Amino acid sequence: xxxxxxxxxxxxxxxxxxxxxxxxxxxxxxxxxxxxxxxxxxxxxxxxxxxxxxxxxxxxxxxxxxxxxxxxxxxxxxxxxxxxxxxxxxxxxxxxxxxxxxxxxxxxxxxxxxxxxxxxxxxxxxxxxxxxxxxxxxxxxxxxxxxxxxxxxxxxxxxxxxxxxxxxxxxxxxxxxxxxxxxxxxxxxxxxxxxxxxxxxxxxxxxxxxxxxxxxxxxxxxxxxxxxxxxxxxxxxxxxxxxxxxxxxxxxxxxxxxxxxxxxxxxxxxxxxxxxxxxxxxxxxxxxxxxxxxxxxxxxxxxxxxxxxxxxxxxxxxxxxxxxxxxxxxxxxxxxxxxxxxxxxxxxxxxxxxxxxxxxxxxxxxxxxxxxxxxxxxxxxxxxxxxxxxxxxxxxxxxxxxxxxxxxxxxxxxxxxxxxxxxxxxxxxxxxxxxxxxxxxx
Amino acid sequence: xxxxxxxxxxxxxxxxxxxxxxxxxxxxxxxxxxxxxxxxxxxxxxxxxxxxxxxxxxxxxxxxxxxxxxxxxxxxxxxxxxxxxxxxxxxxxxxxxxxxxxxxxxxxxxxxxxxxxxxxxxxxxxxxxxxxxxxxxxxxxxxxxxxxxxxxxxxxxxxxxxxxxxxxxxxxxxxxxxxxxxxxxxxxxxxxxxxxxxxxxxxxxxxxxxxxxxxxxxxxxxxxxxxxxxxxxxxxxxxxxxxxxxxxxxxxxxxxxxxxxxxxxxxxxxxxxxxxxxxxxxxxxxxxxxxxxxxxxxxxxxxxxxxxxxxxxxxxxxxxxxxxxxxxxxxxxxxxxxxxxxxxxxxxxxxxxxxxxxxxxxxxxxxxxxxxxxxxxxxxxxxxxxxxxxxxxxxxxxxxxxxxxxxxxxxxxxxxxxxxxxxxxxxxxxxxxxxxxxxxxx
Numbered sequence: 051x052x053x054x055x056x057x058x059x060x061x062x063x064x065x066x067x068x069x070x071x072x073x074x075x076x077x078x079x080x081x082x083x084x085x086x087x088x089x090x091x092x093x094x095x096x097x098x099x100x101x102x103x104x105x106x107x108x109x110x111x112x113x114x115x116x117x118x119x120x121x122x123x124x125x126x127x128x129x130x131x132x133x134x135x136x137x138x139x140x141x142x143x144x145x146x147x148x149x150x151x152x153x154x155x156x157x158x159x160x161x162x163x164x165x166x167x168x169x170x171x172x173x174x175x176x177x178x179x180x181x182x183x184x185x186x187x188x189x190x191x192x193x194x195x196x197x198x199x200x201x202x203x204x205x206x207x208x209x210x211x212x213x214x215x216x217x218x219x220x221x222x223x224x225x226x227x228x229x230x231x232x233x234x235x236x237x238x239x240x241x242x243x244x245x246x247x248x249x250x251x252x253x254x255x256x257x258x259x260x261x262x263x264x265x266x267x268x269x270x271x272x273x274x275x276x277x278x279x280x281x282x283x284x285x286x287x288x289x290x291x292x293x294x295x296x297x298x299x300x301x302x303x304x305x306x307x308x309x310x311x312x313x314x315x316x317x318x319x320x321x322x323x324x325x326x327x328x329x330x331x332x333x334x335x336x337x338x339x340x341x342x343x344x345x346x347x348x349x350x351x352x353x354x355x356x357x358x359x360x361x362x363x364x365x366x367x368x369x370x371x372x373x374x375x376x377x378x379x380x381x382x383x384x385x386x387x388x389x390x391x392x393x394x395x396x397x398x399x400x401x402x403x404x405x406x407x408x409x410x411x412x413x414x415x416x417x418x419x420x421x422x423x424x425x426x427x428x429x430x431x432x433x434x435x436x437x438x439x440x441x442x443x444x445x446x447x448x449x450x451x452x453x454x455x456x457x458x459x460x461x462x463x464x465x466x467x468x469x470x471x472x473x474x475x476x477x478x479x480x481x482x483x484x485x486x487x488x489x490x491x492x
Numbered sequence: 493x494x495x496x497x498x499x500x501x502x503x504x505x506x507x508x509x510x511x512x513x514x515x516x517x518x519x520x521x522x523x524x525x526x527x528x529x530x531x532x533x534x535x536x537x538x539x540x541x542x543x544x545x546x547x548x549x550x551x552x553x554x555x556x557x558x559x560x561x562x563x564x565x566x567x568x569x570x571x572x573x574x575x576x577x578x579x580x581x582x583x584x585x586x587x588x589x590x591x592x593x594x595x596x597x598x599x600x601x602x603x604x605x606x607x608x609x610x611x612x613x614x615x616x617x618x619x620x621x622x623x624x625x626x627x628x629x630x631x632x633x634x635x636x637x638x639x640x641x642x643x644x645x646x647x648x649x650x651x652x653x654x655x656x657x658x659x660x661x662x663x664x665x666x667x668x669x670x671x672x673x674x675x676x677x678x679x680x681x682x683x684x685x686x687x688x689x690x691x692x693x694x695x696x697x698x699x700x701x702x703x704x705x706x707x708x709x710x711x712x713x714x715x716x717x718x719x720x721x722x723x724x725x726x727x728x729x730x731x732x733x734x735x736x737x738x739x740x741x742x743x744x745x746x747x748x749x750x751x752x753x754x755x756x757x758x759x760x761x762x763x764x765x766x767x768x769x770x771x772x773x774x775x776x777x778x779x780x781x782x783x784x785x786x787x788x789x790x791x792x793x794x795x796x797x798x799x800x801x802x803x804x805x806x807x808x809x810x811x812x813x814x815x816x817x818x819x820x821x822x823x824x825x826x827x828x829x830x831x832x833x834x835x836x837x838x839x840x841x842x843x844x845x846x847x848x849x850x851x852x853x854x855x856x857x858x859x860x861x862x863x864x865x866x867x868x869x870x871x872x873x874x875x876x877x878x879x880x881x882x883x884x885x886x887x888x889x890x891x892x893x894x895x896x897x898x899x900x901x902x903x904x905x906x907x908x909x910x911x912x913x914x915x916x917x918x919x920x921x922x923x924x925x926x927x928x929x930x931x932x933x934x
Contacts, residue, residue: 056744302498453565
């Protein structure tokens with residue numbers, strides 16, 4: 051009887067293993083050819099592997115193959131000898147002896163993948179994503195994204211949060227409004243979840259502290275550099291808070307973990323993309339109302355909308371806090387009731403405001419959070435005040451009715467954090483396959 | 493200026509910390525009251541915390557509060573003294589001095605949450621999920637699920653796979669057929685992804701080895717104990733395979749990692765749910781055709797459908813391999829072309845079959861995988877043979893056109909693995925908030 055035992059594939063040598071080899075060691079590896087640079091009697095063959103690029107050297111008379119038999123985006127196996135060299139990107143190169151061509155492209159490659167900057171229009175860039183992600187810089191962006199998610203998850207796991215998976219096809223929107231995708235669900239009206247809000251609160255009653263990494267859907271008709279119609283939400287929710295500031299403490303811990311994960315494990319990508327990792331001890335907090343007034347005074351602006359921050363105001367608050375308090379992050383707290391959803395808890399000191407906050411990073415809101423209403427009567431009253439019918443939320447209200455601890459949480463947008471970190475103005479560049487009003491492919 | 497620094501909340505003491513305290517130590521903790529058991533002059537107050545239940549002891553004359561002031565599902569803070577006791581579940585109990593009631597339910601609790609078995613009909617169970625997940629046994633199911641996901645992710649990360657996030661609103665279905673949810677996307681026709689198939693293949697061209705944990709949507713009109721209309725897919729895809737068996741090696745490594753993660757980190761839940769963790773070295777492999785014939789002979793059955801396995805056949809194959817080869821897992825390989833999707837690679841030795849496989853575990857298919865077509869012409873030809881128009885797959889075919897290594901991968905259903913592990917016949921019990929043909933709430 052044939053069987054498999056889960057053995058590590060011995061031929062599958064990543065750079066992390068190749069780098070441990072000694073000068074002169076014979077190795078066998080594989081990869082897709084990223085570029086070929088002929089230099090007369092020799093040539094550099096750059097291989098793309100799972101963990102980056104490897105420099106291989108073809109030498110006439112020594113290498114047993116013909117350069118004309120290979121080309122970019124060929125998948126090959128290669129045998130050769132390790133040559134340690136501090137000048138090459140990984141500290142070694144492979145002097146190629148033999149190659150074996152596994153597959154080749156069926157046509158000329160549509161773009162010059164290995165160029166440092168691809169210089170495509172954003173529309174062309176997205177259209178060609180299946181190829182342009184093969185570019186080493188583009189590829190690095192989503193390694194950074196991987197690191198951000200790892201930092202989020204590992205930190206929360208380490209302080210006792212439970213990972214959850216909640217449904218994305220739902221019967222009610224959590225955020226209300228028209229920004230919701232509708233679908234037919236076996237003849238019933240259903241929606242795509244705008245956030246895991248109801249479910250993560252529900253699970254605070256079960257696990258006290260929970261988090262989720264999952265897609266979030268917003269049918270917003272915004273075509274801006276800050277909006278996507280589908281993005282990855284990093285959500286957490288926690289019970290037994292003594293103040294909504296506790297949520298901000300955990301969020302700050304999360305951010306620190308994300309940044310240290312990147313520093314410790316993604317040094318190559320940080321260098322490649324020239325990422326400026328912020329170094330900080332504390333994140334300052336400012337009340338929404340005060341922030342508005344501070345920038346109005348500082349930058350001589352009129353306050354147009356007293357209930358929300360305009361994108362320009364977010365930028366100015368960041369500017370002010372960066373210049374005056376040397377902080378690239380700032381918590382804006384106590385948003386007006388009018389602009390916060392029905393589950394937001396009012397500030398007991400001023401019921402026009404809520405115990406909620408946004409986190410701004412380099413001019414952009416990257417997370418929204420706050421304390422939630424846990425009392426049943428208070429929640430029902432707030433629903434009425436927002437013209438909602440409590441009967442529509444029967445199974446959500448089950449948690450308030452049956453007891454909930456004081457609790458709150460946040461939702462962050464992965465693509466936004468990533469975009470601000472790598473200093474990319476448009477979030478479409480930090481989504482692998484962005485969904486916007488005009489794009490469903492690739 | 494107020495600020496937050498990401499400090500660990502000092503009052504937030506989980507069981508993992510309480511258990512390190514010494515006999516007689518004074519502690520302060522919090523939780524929701526799971527049950528109160530009066531025993532005359534004293535009473536047990538069981539607290540539900542983030543990492544399980546803690547036994548607290550009320551003693552008349554010593555405890556400074558009245559038992560009548562508390563009830564189940566109250567959220568409380570409690571001060572008391574650690575008493576080490578090997579008979580209590582965590583090796584200690586807390587002798588309560590004071591309590592502080594934070595919140596209380598607004599109504600009588602609808603079910604007796606702390607009963608060992610809730611004995612609800614499945615419909616009632618799902619309807620009351622926000623409450624019945626508070627039950628200690630129910631709660632444990634999704635800790636097991638968390639462990640399965642951790643084992644999947646940690647193993648693949650450790651052998652160089654990159655974590656990816658791919659869109660769930662898509663322009664084409666990967667699996668074809670009518671089992672797909674449709675939605676209106678700003679006036680365009682869109683679908684909910686039936687799998688990350690096209691995207692994970694695309695990203696093999698970028699990262700060589702990738703995985704994703706994300707929701708998968710199937711509009712299947714099946715109302716069976718094996719089907720959900722939304723579930724969590726555990727997907728991986730890898731390049732430079734030498735044979736489709738390489739994929740099965742990695743999948744076996746994944747399974748081993750899941751089981752060892754559970755054994756090492758979820759011992760409490762394993763014990764509570766009486767989970768029988770399979771212990772094995774190898775997983776046997778049998779060809780689809782041979783498996784059919786083996787069970788036909790062994791169990792005296794007629795072969796009705798030569799192209800697919802009936803659920804009963806899956807059960808019998810598992811039975812046979814469990815009895816004859818002492819294996820609870822079995823790989824069934826070489827499924828017929830007719831029943832596999834258009835991207836499945838044909839078996840070069842017999843083109844009626846594909847280089848694909850299912851993994852059966854205790855009578856149920858828990859994963860499907862196989863080698864994919866990487867050659868452009870071959871893929872286009874196969875599309876035509878399946879009555880598909882290559883023009884509809886332009887951006888997917890971009891990868892074949894521009895070069896792809898030999899590759900393949902698998903998709904597993906989280907709820908199914910979990911259900912077989914905990915010996916729960918219906919997958920609805922292993923989805924927190926299951927979606928089936930009749931259910932959108934909770």
